[in-house]
Amino acid sequence: MKVAAGGGMRGVCNALIKWMVLALLSCSVAAHAGNQKEEAMADGVRLALERAINDPRPPKPQFADINERIKYLRWLGEMSSRLQKKLPDSQVRKEFLQTAWYEAKRAGLEPAMVLGLIQVESAFRKYAVSPVGAHGYMQVMPFWARVIGDGDRSKLFKMQTNLRYGCQILRMYLDMERGDLYLALGRYNGSRGRPEYPNAVLAAWKNWEFND
Numbered sequence: 001m002k003v004a005a006g007g008g009m010r011g012v013c014n015a016l017i018k019w020m021v022l023a024l025l026s027c028s029v030a031a032h033a034g035n036q037k038e039e040a041m042a043d044g045v046r047l048a049l050e051r052a053i054n055d056p057r058p059p060k061p062q063f064a065d066i067n068e069r070i071k072y073l074r075w076l077g078e079m080s081s082r083l084q085k086k087l088p089d090s091q092v093r094k095e096f097l098q099t100a101w102y103e104a105k106r107a108g109l110e111p112a113m114v115l116g117l118i119q120v121e122s123a124f125r126k127y128a129v130s131p132v133g134a135h136g137y138m139q140v141m142p143f144w145a146r147v148i149g150d151g152d153r154s155k156l157f158k159m160q161t162n163l164r165y166g167c168q169i170l171r172m173y174l175d176m177e178r179g180d181l182y183l184a185l186g187r188y189n190g191s192r193g194r195p196e197y198p199n200a201v202l203a204a205w206k207n208w209e210f211n212d
Contacts, residue, residue: 036134036141036169037190045172049148052107052168059102059160071212075101078210079115086124096124096137099160107167109174114138114167116205117185120197127157138166 063069079097080090087093100118104111121139122128134141135156142153144165155161173184185201186192 036144036188038141038143038147041172046148049168049172053148053161053164054150059099061098061102061105072101074212075111075210079208082208083124096159099163103160103163103167106164107171109167109171110205112208112210113181113201113205114163114170115208116203117166117170117188117201119204119207120200126159126162136162136166138162140165140169144169 061072063072076094076097080093083093083097087096100114101111104114118124118137121134122137124137126137128137128139129135130139132141135153137159140156140162142156145151145153145156149155149165156165170184170188173187174181177183177187182198183192185198186194189197191197
């Protein structure tokens with residue numbers, strides 16, 4: 001960092017503050033990954049994704065019996081404790097976990113795996129943006145808003161919208177890969193066939209496993 005001569009101590013301080021702010025912003029906004037590729041899909045798949053994305057129902061879980069509800073509440077308490085440092089606001093943390101659990105289950109995914117993916121993709125930052133432009137918690141590429149949404153990419157920064165897109169897209173990739181999670185994760189990241197990203201998500205998954 002260079003400072004022009006004659007600026008005095010005030011100039012030095014101002015330049016240093018500006019440099020520190022830029023550094024902090026670069027650390028907080030840039031995200032790890034997220035580079036899904038736009039590719040041809042069958043009309044039936046696209047329509048199914050559209051219906052799933054545009055379902056207006058709120059993330060309210062339904063339980064078959066009281067034991068399932070108790071297990072869910074225990075999970076919520078345990079995950080809230082683990083996530084406290086990343087999401088200090090208790091209300092935001094609770095809403096995030098409730099929504100992540102709901103959207104994961106709705107897509108037929110393990111909530112722990114989804115949390116592991118979010119850890120790798122955005123480190124639980126709602127407004128994270130990757131170098132290739134992927135948005136939010138699950139680093140959803142903006143083209144998805146056009147392909148299966150209403151075209152408004154700004155909605156990808158909304159909690160439930162982002163988690164719903166991410167979970168449904170991963171579900172689609174799992175189906176495309178006939179249940180092969182390794183290949184589906186690679187496709188989600190835009191690095192199909194390479195081990196680094198799937199291995200990172202599988203390792204992070206372990207941080208969110210819950211044994212009741």
